[in-house]
Amino acid sequence: MSGAADPVSRGPAETSDVVVIGGGAAGLSLAHRLVETGAATVTVVEPPDGPTRPPERTWCYWDQDGGDLDAAVTATWPLLRVHGPDGSPHTLDPAPSRYRMIRSTAFERLVHARLARSSGGRLLRATADSVRDGPAGAEVGCTAPDGRTLTLRARYVFDSRPLPALPPARTQLLQHFRGWFVRTRTGRFDPAVADLMDFRVPQPRHGLAFGYVLPLAPDRALVEYTEFSRTPLTTTAYEAALGHYARNVLRLGEFTVETAEQGVIPMTDARFPRRSGAAVFRIGTAGGATRPATGYTFAAVQRHSRAIADALRDGRAAVPRPHGRRALAMDAVLLRALDTGRIDGPAFFTGLFRRTPPQRLLRFLDGATSVREEWGIGLRTPVGPMLRTACEVPFLPRRTHPAPGTGTGTRTGESPR
Known part of the structure; x- marks a missing residue:
């Protein structure tokens, strides 16, 4: 965060056009776009190996082609499916788009290699201790793994680290989940179809719950249990819900769990700060890139990174918003309608x-x-409850909500979607 003068005496300053703090989806995507377009020289500050580095994560998005990220894509699905609460399936063919999965380790390898090959990119393993505005941009005080201290100076700093607390909001829900990478004894999955929402699970008293299945092979898949509600569950509760979904709903038969993931994503109409200093900007979830009503972030991060790179290349210091005002206003209405129970989430x-x-x-x-198009979609939703909520939302006060809890292997601060 932006702070006061650094009290630690630091070594010689190193200079680049841009310093990016954090080597997750948002930080590496921006660094990649800056180097790719030649918009700026960039130094990426990643935490050293140890407890501060997050576990492997899974990011999903849809696109018409993998483009320059194809080498990091683990799997794609040409068809999407939703199961209603009554069990009836509905399959969509979004051609020419496909749903894509990227694992964080593959994405890191891809971008690290491109930074290493470029003349304008650099990766620094260090802990960012302080960020402050400087006389001609911003300064980042860092500590290397061997204890050495150094100062990075740049025209701009882009900080992707999670905020210490979420900003005040009118409505705040959490998208929280646990997923298993499973292997079945026999082929149980269709590798051509991704199940985005399967509502054939018991619904909580508040919010909604669904299953999520991404087949990797006929006998392998990521199977998740997800809730939109106010508070996360315990790991024991997630395990019980996943076991019920895998055995009683999907009827997978005999299977083994190879690895597990667990995370919490804020779904909030809070106003995220786009900057924390004159030359210090927030990106990723900390900068409001997560779509409030769905939790999807990765595709927005790609668009936002391209927009920032274009702005810097053209000499514009203004950083665009990750999402338009109209989209955020619609999300605020939907979040409030879900939170109040005025609409049935699964339906x-x-x-x-x-x-x-x-x-x-x-x-x-x-x-x-x-x-x-939005007007046409809105007329196919519960018009009365949505209109009532739309009239109410502008007059609701924004208040501070409890910070979301996290568990082992969480992805809080970086959405998987």
């Missing part, structure tokens, strides 16, 4: 997928639809 999302053409739906989820 709402099932209806959204069934009644909206696939490409329009993906544009809507990405915040890229026109007003006319």
Whole structure:
């Protein structure tokens, strides 16, 4: 965060156009785009090996082609499916788009290699201790793994580290989940179909719950249990819910769990600060890149990184917003309607997928639809409750909510979607 003068005497200063703090999806994506476009020289500050480095994570998004990230893509699915609470499936063909999975280790290897090959990119393993505005930009005080201290100076600093606390919000839910990478004894999965929402699970008293299945082979898949609600569960509760889903709903038969992931993603209409100093900007979830009503972040991070790189290349210091105001306003209404129970979450999302053409739906989820398209989608939702909520939201006070809890292997601060 931006702070007062650094009291520690530090070594000689090193200079680049941009310093990026954090080597996750947001930090590495921005560094990659800056080097790719030649917009700036960049130094990425990543935490050294140890407890401060996050575990391996899974990021998913849809796109018409993998582009320059193809080498890091683990799997793709041409078809998407939703199961309603009554068990009825609905399959979408979003061609030419495909749903894609990237594992964080593969993404890191790809971007690290590209930074190493470039003349303008550098990776520094160190702990960022302080960030402050300087006389001609910003300064980052760092400590190397061997205890040496150094100062990085740059025109701009982009900080992707999670905020210490979420900003005040009118509504705050959490998307929290646990997933198993499973291997079954026999082929149980269709590798062509990704199940985005499977509502054939018991629903909580508040919020909603669904299963999420990404097949990697006929006998391998990521199987997740996810809730949208106010508080996370214990690991024991997630395990019980996952066991029920895998055995009683999916009927996987005999299977083994190879690895597990667990995380918490804020779903909030809070106003995230885009900057914490004159030359210090927030990116990623800390900068508001997570879509409030869905938790999807990775695709928004790619768009935002390109926009920042273009702005710097063209000499513009203004950093654009990750999401448009209209999309955020719609999300605020949906979050409030879900939180108050005015709409039934499983019925709402099932209806959204069934009644909206696939490409329009993906544009809507990405915040890229026109007003006319959004009006047509809105008329197919519960109009009365949504209108009542839309009239109410502007007058609700913003207040501080409890910080989301985290568990082993969490992805808080970096969405997997």
